[in-house]
Amino acid sequence: MIPYSYSLHKIDNTVDFGFDANDYSRFKFGDDLVARSFGKDLADGFIKYYLADNLITDQIVVISSPYSFIPTATFAMKNYFVSQLNRWLVENGGLSIQEAKVHRTITYKEDYGELSAEERMMLIGNDSFHIDKDFLEGKTLLFLDDIKITGSHERMILKMAKEYGLKNEIHMLYFAELVNKNIHPNVENFLNYHQIKSIFDLEEIIESGNFCFNTRIVKYILNTSANSFSIFLERRDNRFINQLYDLSLGNNYHTIEAYTTNLHLIKNYIKNNNYKLI
Known part of the structure; x- marks a missing residue:
């Protein structure tokens, strides 16, 4: 199974990425305005360089990068990608997009962007991905991710597809891709933390x-x-703090020792605040 692969930006040096590194950093830390820009740009690029000459008439299913309970940054980009692509598809006789989720089972503390290719594969290789095979039958699948560095996530997606016996047409779409293999994979963290140096x-x-x-x-x-x-x-306000705590529990971060101190601080803050309200 050889999927079609498309990336909007090709990274071949560490000076000019083709996009603003500060924007990318903000995107990775929850800036929805940047997610909107990235998602629309990716959709426009995919339309221009593929769909305009290869209209997909089958049902398309868009699938964001795998997550357990808390979505990744790609999920926000996916929302705007879908909106932009839907408008073009409907205007050109295509079907409105459906969505699906790849479930993952393991959460880890390690900063993926700092790891080498071998370390990434060792870490993610212990994970397992799951998807609703029956829902996907006969449909064209677009797997979205924000950046392709070593291809370990892609290999895990294709491994999952093979294990499930998926015969679908598959497209792997990325906002950016590292194409210069002489650049260390930790360039990903250079981008991730370009503007975020402290909490x-x-x-x-x-x-x-x-x-x-x-x-x-x-x-x-x-x-x-x-x-x-x-x-x-x-x-922070109470809404933010409560949401942070609930998301942390939902992703089982309370089982990771490095996070326990701050989670106890959140728990105590919520308890004390509720006591004041009473």
């Missing part, structure tokens, strides 16, 4: 009115030193 750099994004939670920002907050975390927590 307090998150505040502008969170208070912008265009913020959405994702796995990266939750893990980053929980992994912050207790002192900085306490100051950060005091500046």
